[in-house]
Amino acid sequence: MHSKYNRAGFLKGLGKAAxxxxxxxxAGLAGCKPKGEGATAANGGKTYKxxxxxxxxxxxxxxxxxxxxxxxxxxSMSGGRIQVKVFAAGELVPPFEVFDAVAGxxxxxxxxxxxxxxxxxxxxQFFAAVPFGLNAQEMSxxxxxGGGQQLWDELYAGFNLxxxxxxxxxxxxxxxxxxxxxxxxxxxxxxxxxxxxxxxVLRKAGxxxxxxxxxxxxxxxxxxxxxxxxxxxxxxxxxxxFYKAAKYYYWPGWHEPGTAMELLINRKLYEELPxxxxxxxxxxxxxxxxxxxAEFTARNNxxxxxxxxxxxxQLKRFPDAVLKTMGEYSQEVVAGIAAKDAMSKxxxxxxxxxxxxxxxxxxxxxxxxxxxxSLTA
Amino acid sequence: MHSKYNRAGFLKGLGKAAxxxxxxxxAGLAGCKPKGEGATAANGGKTYKxxxxxxxxxxxxxxxxxxxxxxxxxxSMSGGRIQVKVFAAGELVPPFEVFDAVAGxxxxxxxxxxxxxxxxxxxxQFFAAVPFGLNAQEMSxxxxxGGGQQLWDELYAGFNLxxxxxxxxxxxxxxxxxxxxxxxxxxxxxxxxxxxxxxxVLRKAGxxxxxxxxxxxxxxxxxxxxxxxxxxxxxxxxxxxFYKAAKYYYWPGWHEPGTAMELLINRKLYEELPxxxxxxxxxxxxxxxxxxxAEFTARNNxxxxxxxxxxxxQLKRFPDAVLKTMGEYSQEVVAGIAAKDAMSKxxxxxxxxxxxxxxxxxxxxxxxxxxxxSLTA
Numbered sequence: 001m002h003s004k005y006n007r008a009g010f011l012k013g014l015g016k017a018a019x020x021x022x023x024x025x026x027a028g029l030a031g032c033k034p035k036g037e038g039a040t041a042a043n044g045g046k047t048y049k050x051x052x053x054x055x056x057x058x059x060x061x062x063x064x065x066x067x068x069x070x071x072x073x074x075x076s077m078s079g080g081r082i083q084v085k086v087f088a089a090g091e092l093v094p095p096f097e098v099f100d101a102v103a104g105x106x107x108x109x110x111x112x113x114x115x116x117x118x119x120x121x122x123x124x125q126f127f128a129a130v131p132f133g134l135n136a137q138e139m140s141x142x143x144x145x146g147g148g149q150q151l152w153d154e155l156y157a158g159f160n161l162x163x164x165x166x167x168x169x170x171x172x173x174x175x176x177x178x179x180x181x182x183x184x185x186x187x188x189x190x191x192x193x194x195x196x197x198x199x200x201v202l203r204k205a206g207x208x209x210x211x212x213x214x215x216x217x218x219x220x221x222x223x224x225x226x227x228x229x230x231x232x233x234x235x236x237x238x239x240x241x242f243y244k245a246a247k248y249y250y251w252p253g254w255h256e257p258g259t260a261m262e263l264l265i266n267r268k269l270y271e272e273l274p275x276x277x278x279x280x281x282x283x284x285x286x287x288x289x290x291x292x293x294a295e296f297t298a299r300n301n302x303x304x305x306x307x308x309x310x311x312x313x314q315l316k317r318f319p320d321a322v323l324k325t326m327g328e329y330s331q332e333v334v335a336g337i338a339a340k341d342a343m344s345k346x347x348x349x350x351x352x353x354x355x356x357x358x359x360x361x362x363x364x365x366x367x368x369x370x371x372x373x374s375l376t377a
Numbered sequence: 378m379h380s381k382y383n384r385a386g387f388l389k390g391l392g393k394a395a396x397x398x399x400x401x402x403x404a405g406l407a408g409c410k411p412k413g414e415g416a417t418a419a420n421g422g423k424t425y426k427x428x429x430x431x432x433x434x435x436x437x438x439x440x441x442x443x444x445x446x447x448x449x450x451x452x453s454m455s456g457g458r459i460q461v462k463v464f465a466a467g468e469l470v471p472p473f474e475v476f477d478a479v480a481g482x483x484x485x486x487x488x489x490x491x492x493x494x495x496x497x498x499x500x501x502q503f504f505a506a507v508p509f510g511l512n513a514q515e516m517s518x519x520x521x522x523g524g525g526q527q528l529w530d531e532l533y534a535g536f537n538l539x540x541x542x543x544x545x546x547x548x549x550x551x552x553x554x555x556x557x558x559x560x561x562x563x564x565x566x567x568x569x570x571x572x573x574x575x576x577x578v579l580r581k582a583g584x585x586x587x588x589x590x591x592x593x594x595x596x597x598x599x600x601x602x603x604x605x606x607x608x609x610x611x612x613x614x615x616x617x618x619f620y621k622a623a624k625y626y627y628w629p630g631w632h633e634p635g636t637a638m639e640l641l642i643n644r645k646l647y648e649e650l651p652x653x654x655x656x657x658x659x660x661x662x663x664x665x666x667x668x669x670x671a672e673f674t675a676r677n678n679x680x681x682x683x684x685x686x687x688x689x690x691q692l693k694r695f696p697d698a699v700l701k702t703m704g705e706y707s708q709e710v711v712a713g714i715a716a717k718d719a720m721s722k723x724x725x726x727x728x729x730x731x732x733x734x735x736x737x738x739x740x741x742x743x744x745x746x747x748x749x750x751s752l753t754a
Contacts, residue, residue: 073656076652076653076656077660078653079651079653135746136514136743137513137514137547137671138674140667140670141670141675141678142675144667144668144672144675145674146675170514170742171742171745171746233742251741251742251745252741252745252746252748254750276454276456276457279450279453283450283660284660286664286667287660287666289667290663290666290667291521291663294518294521297735298518298521298523300742301518301734301737301738304734304737304741305734317741320752323753324752324753327750327752327753331753354675354678357678357681359750359751360678360682361674361677361678363747364550364628364694365547365630365677366547366548366747368628368694369512369629369630369631369634370744371629371744372629372631373509373634373704374740374744375701376700376704376705
């Protein structure tokens with residue numbers, strides 16, 4: 001995914017795209033009607049009116065709607081003591097000013113993904129997605145039980161922010177291509193839209209990496225201005241209609257193996273919250289992690305079937321040799337972050353240690369089961 | 378896992394075992410100190426004092442401690458308006474009376490797994506674990522976005538119960554064996570502890586399937602009374618010390634590919650709760666799903682390393698041909714449930730439809746990524 005290089009374009013482009021996509025869920029802030037004992041705000045409790053800024057176009061499927069749902073859950077669990085107004089990207093601040101807006105108090109909370117803040121710290125990217133890194137289940141393992149949360153707290157404390165993992169897309173797709181990828185040489189001169197660390201990896205392979213906002217991708221692909229693009233996965237990609245502009249849909253999405261979403265909260269605000277509201281914020285995020293991942297998992301299934309059966313999309317797997325080379329380049333790119341400063345090194349070391357153990361367990365756990373199931377499915 | 382055939386033994390055996398295992402987390406019910414606006418109970422709100430009965434030995438790692446954490450989260454998010462006293466298996470009612478205790482009002486809520494209630498309805502097992510069924514991420518997809526929750530509600534309404542998915546172990550291990558499994562014939566006459574649907578599958582393969590409570594397994598395995606056993610995964614199995622009694626540790630755990638835990642709540646109680654407390658119960662469970670899975674994922678990693686490096690455990694994969702046959706037998710056993718009644722058929726159809734799509738997506742999504750990562754890891 002990522003859509004971070006052209007602020008105005010991101011807004012405009014994605015805004016258009018979202019309008020064309022299925023709008024799911026609802027902003028539904030008026031839908032919260034606490035009753036009975038729940039209406040504690042009326043009993044003398046302080047009411048918090050929060051502005052939530054997001055990096056997502058309004059009601060963007062899965063991500064924007066996930067932020068909307070989070071707002072609803074905060075309101076309903078607090079019996080209305082927390083009231084949240086959700087701002088889509090650009091409504092209050094541009095998407096890539098969400099971090100500063102929450103840190104500075106222009107907004108109270110923010111919903112996005114930590115790789116958008118690499119300008120603040122390259123190491124922030126470890127809390128969103130790392131090429132050949134951790135899948136959704138493992139990211140949650142590292143953050144909740146592998147020391148990740150403590151490192152995230154340490155990194156963000158200097159910015160007056162507190163963050164929680166608050167959603168995950170699961171493994172994304174490798175992207176849409178108008179040329180077949182048979183060897184690493186096929187990346188030489190390939191014009192591809194791929195932001196972030198994945199883009200840096202492709203540059204090593206000789207690709208011409210461009211950054212386009214979501215809404216401009218389709219036309220660029222159709223006109224031949226680019227040969228390939230990544231976006232998210234079947235659920236979001238179907239809505240964008242990429243199958244009309246590219247022949248091949250490649251997997252797996254090695255560059256974003258389980259992208260974690262992030263809730264940002266102004267640290268001073270968070271620390272001054274009563275203990276029950278602190279628990280409500282933390283737990284709502286943990287629940288959102290389950291819920292968003294469930295939505296992507298369920299809807300990717302159905303969208304993939306539609307792409308292949310109805311739209312006759314050709315699914316292609318990157319050849320082993322290509323994946324191996326990308327894996328090596330990824331290690332170099334990621335190691336480059338560790339070289340930036342001591343804090344980045346500390347996060348990198350923790351992430352890599354967890355990853356090593358996670359790969360070993362995954363091979364006999366989730367991966368082992370998946371392969372066994374595929375034998376008879 | 379499963380430990381359901383000998384009530385007294387389960388209590389005694391697992392109680393003992395848990396005492397020997399690392400006791401993690403804390404009951405910590407006194408640790409909740411709402412302050413400020415959080416203390417709404419003092420502001421005229423009704424306080425709910427709930428008894429939570431569980432199917433777990435006291436503080437049993439991952440599962441019992443997960444139930445304890447859930448109690449703490451319910452208390453802290455409600456600012457003390459919900460107070461929960463957790464009862465380990467047998468403290469208030471025997472573990473397999475949890476369902477009836479919550480339905481009848483002896484207890485208010487219960488924590489366990491739905492496959493324990495197959496005596497009430499065979500179809501309940503779909504909401505816990507199905508051999509060659511769904512992994513943790515997919516189970517959550519089916520329950521939250523695939524119609525599973527609605528079916529669960531429909532099934533349990535007749536019992537005056539409401540249930541939420543409230544934790545997951547992830548893929549379990551195939552078990553500990555003192556004989557190598559080279560072909561399906563090696564199951565002929567094999568004495569193995571394997572409860573539930575997995576046990577029914579092994580019976581088809583000619584195994585002598587026994588059911589022993591957790592605490593009796595070690596001795597049975599060491600004495601040769603049984604040749605093999607399944608339990609959970611590296612984290613729990615290390616604590617039980619099985620590596621001292623069996624040579625081979627087989628994978629993958631085809632019989633429990635992502636066992637969902639369950640919170641039961643008395644339906645009448647739930648329906649009468651104010652809306653904010655309903656939201657708190659539902660969200661706490663969804664968060665517990667993330668948290669328990671994160672704990673198992675992180676701790677299985679570390680335990681596996683210890684089993685292999687320190688205790689020199691021999692990891693073995695079931696041969697493809699064995700897995701294929703188990704897959705076929707599993708389909709027959711699971712289809713047998715659908716034949717029981719119309720409601721079971723409805724749940725089976727929904728589960729199978731979701732599974733079909735999930736397998737297709739998983740092969741290019743999570744599985745596809747895992748295999749790509751393994752190329753360079």
